[in-house]
Amino acid sequence: MRVVKLKKKNLVPFLRKLEEFGEVWGPVKKGDRYVYAHTDPENFDLKALRTIIPPKKFFVPPRFRMFTFKEDEWNEEIDTKKRILFGLHPCDIHGILILDKLFLSNYPDPYYKTRRENTAIIGLSCEPDDKCFCKSTNTHSVEEGFDLALSDIGNEYLVWIGSSLGDDLQKMGEDLIDEDVTEADIKKYIEWRKKRDGMFRTDIDLTAMPDIFEISYNSPIWEKLGEYCLSCGQCSMVCPTCNCYDVEDNYRVGSEIERNRHWDSCMFREYSLVAGGHNFREARSERLKLFYTHKLAGYMSIFGKPACVGCGRCADTCPVGINVPNVARALKGEKVDAIWAKEVKDAG
Amino acid sequence: MQANQVKPTNIFTMDKARIVRFYDLTRDVRFFQVRPYTLDMAYMMDYRPGQFMMVSIPGVGEAPFSISSTPSRPGLFEFGIRKMGVLTEKLFELKANSFIWIRGPYGNGFPIEKMKGHNLIIVMGGLGAVPLRSLLLYALDNREDFGDIYLLYGARTPDDMLFRDEYLSMKQRDDVKVLLTVDSDPTGVWSEDIGVVTNLFSRIKGIDPEMTYVAVCGPPVMYKYVIKELIKMEIPKHQILMSLERRMKCGVGKCGHCAIGYIYTCIDGPVFTYWDVIHMKELI
Numbered sequence: 001m002r003v004v005k006l007k008k009k010n011l012v013p014f015l016r017k018l019e020e021f022g023e024v025w026g027p028v029k030k031g032d033r034y035v036y037a038h039t040d041p042e043n044f045d046l047k048a049l050r051t052i053i054p055p056k057k058f059f060v061p062p063r064f065r066m067f068t069f070k071e072d073e074w075n076e077e078i079d080t081k082k083r084i085l086f087g088l089h090p091c092d093i094h095g096i097l098i099l100d101k102l103f104l105s106n107y108p109d110p111y112y113k114t115r116r117e118n119t120a121i122i123g124l125s126c127e128p129d130d131k132c133f134c135k136s137t138n139t140h141s142v143e144e145g146f147d148l149a150l151s152d153i154g155n156e157y158l159v160w161i162g163s164s165l166g167d168d169l170q171k172m173g174e175d176l177i178d179e180d181v182t183e184a185d186i187k188k189y190i191e192w193r194k195k196r197d198g199m200f201r202t203d204i205d206l207t208a209m210p211d212i213f214e215i216s217y218n219s220p221i222w223e224k225l226g227e228y229c230l231s232c233g234q235c236s237m238v239c240p241t242c243n244c245y246d247v248e249d250n251y252r253v254g255s256e257i258e259r260n261r262h263w264d265s266c267m268f269r270e271y272s273l274v275a276g277g278h279n280f281r282e283a284r285s286e287r288l289k290l291f292y293t294h295k296l297a298g299y300m301s302i303f304g305k306p307a308c309v310g311c312g313r314c315a316d317t318c319p320v321g322i323n324v325p326n327v328a329r330a331l332k333g334e335k336v337d338a339i340w341a342k343e344v345k346d347a348g
Numbered sequence: 349m350q351a352n353q354v355k356p357t358n359i360f361t362m363d364k365a366r367i368v369r370f371y372d373l374t375r376d377v378r379f380f381q382v383r384p385y386t387l388d389m390a391y392m393m394d395y396r397p398g399q400f401m402m403v404s405i406p407g408v409g410e411a412p413f414s415i416s417s418t419p420s421r422p423g424l425f426e427f428g429i430r431k432m433g434v435l436t437e438k439l440f441e442l443k444a445n446s447f448i449w450i451r452g453p454y455g456n457g458f459p460i461e462k463m464k465g466h467n468l469i470i471v472m473g474g475l476g477a478v479p480l481r482s483l484l485l486y487a488l489d490n491r492e493d494f495g496d497i498y499l500l501y502g503a504r505t506p507d508d509m510l511f512r513d514e515y516l517s518m519k520q521r522d523d524v525k526v527l528l529t530v531d532s533d534p535t536g537v538w539s540e541d542i543g544v545v546t547n548l549f550s551r552i553k554g555i556d557p558e559m560t561y562v563a564v565c566g567p568p569v570m571y572k573y574v575i576k577e578l579i580k581m582e583i584p585k586h587q588i589l590m591s592l593e594r595r596m597k598c599g600v601g602k603c604g605h606c607a608i609g610y611i612y613t614c615i616d617g618p619v620f621t622y623w624d625v626i627h628m629k630e631l632i
Contacts, residue, residue: 069406107600244604257407275432298610
């Protein structure tokens with residue numbers, strides 16, 4: 001990998017130059033949370049840790065039109081806009097890599113593929129808060145999945161060039177880039193990593209999760225979680241690897257029909273409902289079990305790592321404290337600080 | 349340049365197809381014979397017994413339907429569709445020669461290559477007759493590839509039996525054993541068996557269970573009893589095949605609705621073995 005340097009004061013001018021390629025999106029503060037916005041790079045908040053919605057929305061928007069149907073013909077609507085996403089942390093880049101496996105293998109999804117190909121990703125290093133657990137999911141650094149990745153080493157960024165497109169982007173701001181990475185920079189980077197790795201406050205061993213899920217299939221924990229879960233589906237919306245969607249047809253003005261695709265959640269009652277009224281997952285506990293099996297067991301038994309990237313969004317979002325660290329700990333019989341956990345303990 | 353330009357294919361693009369014939373199989377189940385709009389397309393769309401298609405009516409929606417015809421009689425797709433929801437209600441309103449839109453075929457289908465050279469027992473209950481008819485007709489069209497063939501079909505009443513006349517006339521063949529049963533016969537015209545489908549198993553005689561594949565499809569409640577009989581007959585668990593149903597929105601392993609654990613019914617199924625059912629839970 002080619003590595004160059006960028007002075008911190010040159011970041012904003014550098015990002016401005018990239019508008020030549022496409023819209024530059026980055027995290028900005030909204031209330032006390034963060035969202036992605038297409039605005040002048042000066043407004044990007046470099047301290048943003050996790051945005052409310054992960055960058056998956058750029059590749060699978062919450063709602064979009066797949067086709068319009070008019071005069072006996074289906075016309076696909078594929079978004080080919082060029083974008084640059086700035087400020088993605090390693091967890092979110094890993095999230096995209098997991099979505100890639102799903103959307104680009106077997107039958108590649110053209111909507112995802114086109115958006116993916118037209119979007120450049122610029123990663124940014126970060127330091128964890130108490131909800132981050134990407135070290136436990138081994139997604140705290142990235143080797144692939146980005147075009148450029150910036151590591152903060154004090155007054156400068158190390159710029160890792162991860163793709164041919166990344167190299168082109170770097171060239172757009174050539175006069176702002178510093179070519180030589182010195183011994184001192186390497187030392188600073190190693191020190192930074194050591195410091196960062198020591199900052200994690202949430203640490204869970206997930207390696208045995210597939211086995212634990214198998215033997216915990218009938219665990220009373222699921223029933224208890226089912227009692228507390230609100231089926232609101234927020235966990236699915238904020239999860240960087242949740243990809244379920246529903247499709248529906250609508251009539252538009254002028255005899256045109258559109259086929260739309262929108263996010264769905266396995267937490268919703270209708271999720272496994274089939275025609276005739278049979279519901280394969282009537283109980284909330286069954287739906288929760290599917291969600292967590294998918295995150296912590298299923299993907300892991302195939303790819304050797306969980307389909308969770310440790311971003312902490314579920315921990316940040318779930319109103320009743322049902323989230324990956326808590327569920328994993330409860331299944332392992334460890335202490336959990338959540339409203340439902342005390343009752344699990346009493347029952348168990 | 350233009351001539352050779354290959355447009356990237358959109359997996360969700362549908363093909364136009366014409367309903368060339370339909371008739372009612374029962375009160376609420378209709379048989380649809382569908383032909384892709386162009387002849388080229390009609391003969392290009394090959395499939396396996398046990399696969400399904402996504403059928404679409406613009407403005408109404410799209411849903412998966414098992415293919416009921418056999419690839420050994422190409423050019424047409426046949427479906428047996430029960431009027432159950434918004435899309436099927438609309439399908440029932442369509443007249444002959446109307447157009448629908450299809451994409452597929454999807455799913456793994458039956459493992460025909462492995463099944464060849466074996467006896468075949470097909471156990472249907474109710475609407476399960478739709479996907480299994482494909483396998484039955486395929487096996488009969490390739491009769492020399494299979495050992496003994498049995499068809500066991502249980503319906504509520506004679507009027508609820510799909511393809512009843514087809515199977516009754518099939519009884520005349522000496523290369524397939526057709527056993528039909530109904531739970532009750534309110535009109536008193538039924539000359540075949542009365543009782544549950546599991547009563548028929550005692551009439552399967554002289555087959556080597558190791559050399560037998562069984563295909564089962566029916567309402568969820570049926571599986572338990574049928575499988576009990578099959579295990580009693582010592583049919584290996586991985587040679588008991590089931591075609592399963594799930595909610596599906598894409599058919600290609602993207603939308604997530606048919607997920608069971610880490611597999612997708614649409615691409616890893618809909619045909620599973622009894623061992624899969626034990627192994628993965630939640631399948632039935």
